[in-house]
Amino acid sequence: MTPDIPKYQAWRRRMVEQLRERGINDMALLKAMGKLPRHWFFSDTLLDNFLYDIDRAIEIDCEQTISKPYTVAWQTQLLSLRPMMTVLEVGTGSGYQTAILCEMGARVYTVERQHALYRKTKELLASLKYSAKCFLGDSFNGVPEMAGFTYDRILVTCGAPEIPNGLMQVLKVGGIMVIPVGVGEQRMLRVYKDGDDPSQWRVEDHGDAKFVPMLQGKNF
Ligand code: SAH
Numbered sequence: 371m372t373p374d375i376p377k378y379q380a381w382r383r384r385m386v387e388q389l390r391e392r393g394i395n396d397m398a399l400l401k402a403m404g405k406l407p408r409h410w411f412f413s414d415t416l417l418d419n420f421l422y423d424i425d426r427a428i429e430i431d432c433e434q435t436i437s438k439p440y441t442v443a444w445q446t447q448l449l450s451l452r453p454m455m456t457v458l459e460v461g462t463g464s465g466y467q468t469a470i471l472c473e474m475g476a477r478v479y480t481v482e483r484q485h486a487l488y489r490k491t492k493e494l495l496a497s498l499k500y501s502a503k504c505f506l507g508d509s510f511n512g513v514p515e516m517a518g519f520t521y522d523r524i525l526v527t528c529g530a531p532e533i534p535n536g537l538m539q540v541l542k543v544g545g546i547m548v549i550p551v552g553v554g555e556q557r558m559l560r561v562y563k564d565g566d567d568p569s570q571w572r573v574e575d576h577g578d579a580k581f582v583p584m585l586q587g588k589n590f
Pocket of ligand 1: 434435436437460461462463464465466467468481482483484487507508509510527528582583584585586587
């Protein structure tokens with residue numbers, strides 16, 4: 371693992387400064403993004419200042435694209451997260467977002483449908499001593515291994531065709547889901563589950579978003 375030398379620390383300070391200027395003001399989030407070396411989550415051949423460019427998404431294995439830092443910050447801020455909350459993340463990808471949630475004190479459950487990414491990122495997160503629980507699956511209905519469990523927050527990091535009913539079922543009453551919804555391009559939605567009945571679900575639109583699609587099934 372590439373050490374966190376002063377060059378990276380300086381890039382990270384600049385990244386946090388830019389996020390602040392762009393309206394990110396969740397202090398716990400800014401602290402986590404300022405602390406966590408983002409370059410640990412990408413292959414050594416990618417080590418460059420663009421890893422800390424707030425508007426640069428990065429290609430990784432399995433033809434997946436990892437959210438740019440601004441998007442990670444934007445989605446996380448919309449979650450209104452507090453320590454000890456349980457969070458289901460859909461789309462583990464590089465594990466960067468997972469680690470940010472852990473740094474903020476959340477108890478994180480994360481699901482990835484690409485087997486190679488699941489395996490690699492699970493190992494990486496364990497080697498960094500994060501206690502996030504990683505699962506392989508498509509998560510349209512939550513996580514089968516966690517049947518009966520409900521989450522305070524759900525964060526979807528791929529574009530869903532619609533708000534998956536199965537995910538709403540595993541969101542606690544009083545909980546919040548942040549999810550990009552749409553085919554091709556999406557709208558970033560924040561959904562409040564004020565009660566079990568769908569008439570008690572409130573949807574807030576937070577504007578344009580562009581994510582890789584949320585797909586059915588596992589991919590070996
Ligand atoms: N949170 C990630 C972003 C990953 S990009 C990070 O910080 O790196 C989105 C990821 O969602 C991809 O890895 C893709 O394989 C995964 N994905 C797509 N559909 C999915 C589904 N139905 N269930 C779980 N993961 C899914």
